[in-house]
Amino acid sequence: MSYAVGDALPPFTIESVSPEAMQQWAVFLADPNPIHLDVEVVKAKGLGDRVINQGPANVAYMMNMLMRAFPGGRIKAMDSRFLDNVYGGDRATVTGTVAAIDGNSISCAFTLDVEGRGTVNSGTATIEV
């Protein structure tokens, strides 16, 4: 796949962020924070009325967009900013563009957006192709 600076990358979408996956991530991360597992805790803390996705899972969605856009490529560096929560049931889409190309190194900028609420994560990455 060949890109030029300014090109849009193919989006990656999670149709519905899964509360069951959050239970898996609590195990992956060895972090049983109840805001990811128990909607009553989320309500009691005034954080909303749905369980909150783990931040690293959101980063994984952004990595998935990059890996799909650059088959065989390798993420060399990546920075992510957490701007808002992703909730169970959200439709989340990663979109990005090519910011720079230097030989085999491609720099990208991207965001994770949730339907109805806008950007919840943003980031940049360098991919070696």
Add this chain to the structure above:
Amino acid sequence: MSDLDTLPPAPDAAGISLDGTRVFTISAEENAALCRSTGIEPASDGTAHPIYYYVATQVAMGKTVAGVCEACEFDVDDGPMMGSSGVKFDAPLMVGTSYKVTGEILSLIRKRSRKLGVMDVLTYRLRLHLLDGTQVLETDNVWVLPRKEFAA
């Protein structure tokens, strides 16, 4: 005089070691489950999902999430929030490979924000190594620790 001058300083946490003592091995079974939980199939070339940069370093660092908060004199039940995360890979992460973690808290800085009020901004650095010591990645994570006890 800044209004922060009227607050006690953030705890002196910089330099606290986060070196791990346990070995983290990325299992094929867990990697497959993690990949599928994010909407993709696991790679067929033996590489693990790169998000293991975060998973492996968090699980195998020398403190739990609650322990890191405690080192900052912060109760994990008060809700630490991720601010940012950065990583630089020296090599891909591989299924079936074992890793160990070194790291430390870089800084804990007290700030005031319009949205969150008084908060401490924690920055810590973790490195993932092969068991022979070869570094495979370095990650800097920033957490926001809202200090509700200083709410106006």
